[in-house]
Amino acid sequence: MKLTTREKSALFMEGVVTVILLLMLNLALLVLIVQAIESNPGLRDGIFIIKRSVVLGPNHFQLWSWENLFIGLMLVADTWVVWWRLIRRYRQMQLWHIIDELHYIASGHFDHRIPFRVSGDVQRVVDSVNALVDSVINSMNEERAIEKSKDELITNVSHDIRTPLTSIIGYLGLIEDKQYHSEDDLLKYTHTAFLKSKQMKSLVDDLFEYTKVRQTDTPLSLTNINLAAMLEQLGASFELEAQKKGMTIGAENSSETMMMEADPEKLVRVFNNLVANALKYGDGGKHINLVANQISSTELEVRVTNDGPKIPKESLNMIFERFYRVEESRSKETGGTGLGLAIAQSIVALHGGYIYVESDDALTSFVIHLPVKHDQPLAIPQRLKTPGTVS
Numbered sequence: 001m002k003l004t005t006r007e008k009s010a011l012f013m014e015g016v017v018t019v020i021l022l023l024m025l026n027l028a029l030l031v032l033i034v035q036a037i038e039s040n041p042g043l044r045d046g047i048f049i050i051k052r053s054v055v056l057g058p059n060h061f062q063l064w065s066w067e068n069l070f071i072g073l074m075l076v077a078d079t080w081v082v083w084w085r086l087i088r089r090y091r092q093m094q095l096w097h098i099i100d101e102l103h104y105i106a107s108g109h110f111d112h113r114i115p116f117r118v119s120g121d122v123q124r125v126v127d128s129v130n131a132l133v134d135s136v137i138n139s140m141n142e143e144r145a146i147e148k149s150k151d152e153l154i155t156n157v158s159h160d161i162r163t164p165l166t167s168i169i170g171y172l173g174l175i176e177d178k179q180y181h182s183e184d185d186l187l188k189y190t191h192t193a194f195l196k197s198k199q200m201k202s203l204v205d206d207l208f209e210y211t212k213v214r215q216t217d218t219p220l221s222l223t224n225i226n227l228a229a230m231l232e233q234l235g236a237s238f239e240l241e242a243q244k245k246g247m248t249i250g251a252e253n254s255s256e257t258m259m260m261e262a263d264p265e266k267l268v269r270v271f272n273n274l275v276a277n278a279l280k281y282g283d284g285g286k287h288i289n290l291v292a293n294q295i296s297s298t299e300l301e302v303r304v305t306n307d308g309p310k311i312p313k314e315s316l317n318m319i320f321e322r323f324y325r326v327e328e329s330r331s332k333e334t335g336g337t338g339l340g341l342a343i344a345q346s347i348v349a350l351h352g353g354y355i356y357v358e359s360d361d362a363l364t365s366f367v368i369h370l371p372v373k374h375d376q377p378l379a380i381p382q383r384l385k386t387p388g389t390v391s
Contacts, residue, residue, distance in 0.1 A: 002116070007093050011086060018085045022078045030070065094122050102129065110137050156338075160203055164196035171196075206339040213266070213346040220263040220350060222374055227260055227300060228253035231290040234271050238279070242288060245279055247306075249288040258292055260300055261374040266347045273340040274304040274366050282308025282364075295369070298376055302368045311359040319357055320345045352377030356384055 003011070101114045113130045117123060171189040180186045212218055228251075235251040242249040271290070278288045285308030293301045311319065320341050344366075348355045353370040371378050 003090075003093060011089060011093070014089050015082060015086055018082050019078070022074075022081060026074045026078065029074070033070065091122060094118050098122075098126060098129065105133060110140075157203070157207060160338075161200060164199045167196045168193045168200075203339075206343065209269075210339045210343050210346065213343060213350060216350075218350060220266065220374070222261050222263060224259055225262050225264050225267070227258040227262075227292055227302070227370075228256055230264065230268065231271070231292055231302070234268065234275065235290055238275050238288075241279060245282075247279070247282065247286055247288055249275070249290075251290040251292075253292045254294055258294060258300055260370060260372045262351055262370070267351070270344040270347050270368070271302075271304065273344045277340060277366075278304065278306040278308065278364075282306040284308055298372050299378060300370045300372060302370070303365050304368075305363050305365040307363055309364075310361050311357065311364055316357060316359065320355070354378060354380045354384060 097116070098114060101112075105112050110133070113133065114126050116126070118126065171193045174180060175186060175189050180189060231251040231253065235249050238249050275288060275290075278285075282288065285306045288304070288306045291303040291305065293303075295301050345355050348368055348370070351370055352374055353368060355366065355368045358365045358367060369378055
């Protein structure tokens with residue numbers, strides 16, 4: 001920490017004043033001691049005897065006189081007092097600098113940190129202040145992000161609900177005003193309103209599910225399940241739909257028995273969402289595979305792969321965000337609510353695991369890592385700490 005010229009002058013004057021006061025104190029003590037010795041012959045004779053008895057070497061060199069001893073002791077004591085006073089004042093100046101820095105930060109300069117380093121416990125104060133400011137700023141940023149996220153959620157929900165709702169009101173209005181020419185027109189209008197209503201219900205259901213699984217205290221109905229058997233049944237349930245798309249779906253397991261603790265209903269929702277996505281966006285692909293592997297005694301891995309179009313690189317880091325859909329697939333035929341992958345990610349997190357996506361020209365893989373025991377959550381790899389995907 002650098003002192004200002006004014007502070008250096010104040011520190012210098014502190015030393016000068018202290019030295020002057022100590023010299024005056026030393027002189028007063030010396031006068032008092034001399035007067036005491038002169039007025040007491042016994043004390044004077046005792047000092048003389050001690051002085052004559054303390055000698056050094058064969059030449060009987062006298063080592064000290066009481067005056068020199070007094071001056072030496074006072075010099076040591078004075079040096080310590082001057083050092084103590086200067087250090088005390090210097091630390092006060094350090095605290096003043098810290099207080100000035102705090103006032104500067106508190107005035108709105110939240111990107112500023114106390115820049116200097118000092119010695120001793122004062123540095124712990126500086127580090128604690130900087131850490132506290134970082135914590136407060138992070139909390140403020142998180143709060144802003146939450147508020148922004150809520151606003152975006154309301155905006156997206158309003159937009160996605162308004163579109164089918166407008167169609168429903170429009171077609172029902174035509175019926176209400178009897179603006180149809182035949183029964184076929186009437187059936188056409190009611191059918192369209194019915195489809196739009198189902199679209200709205202799907203959005204509301206997904207939104208309800210999303211908000212529910214986003215809560216960290218959401219209860220899970222845990223039971224021991226055979227993950228390999230679950231994937232086999234899942235593949236069979238989608239087989240007919242895959243055939244309609246000209247695709248095949250199969251399950252591969254490294255072991256016939258892969259037991260784990262999970263909520264089967266929620267876990268099936270994850271795999272349903274991933275397979276449904278592969279069927280929607282895998283145009284041109286021929287195969288969907290559910291591959292399960294036992295990574296270790298505490299960890300399982302499931303890969304949901306398809307050989308459809310590659311996910312654009314710029315979309316990989318956003319694909320698990322709610323309401324996000326890859327732009328090229330944002331059509332009436334394939335466009336869902338945009339909440340499926342966000343729901344899947346939240347459910348996997350509730351189980352103590354993590355999910356990410358890999359995509360290249362040959363294969364797109366959604367990779368899920370799950371703990372065997374629910375009370376032994378997996379650590380998320382560092383490379384996935386920034387939005388949860390890899391390329």
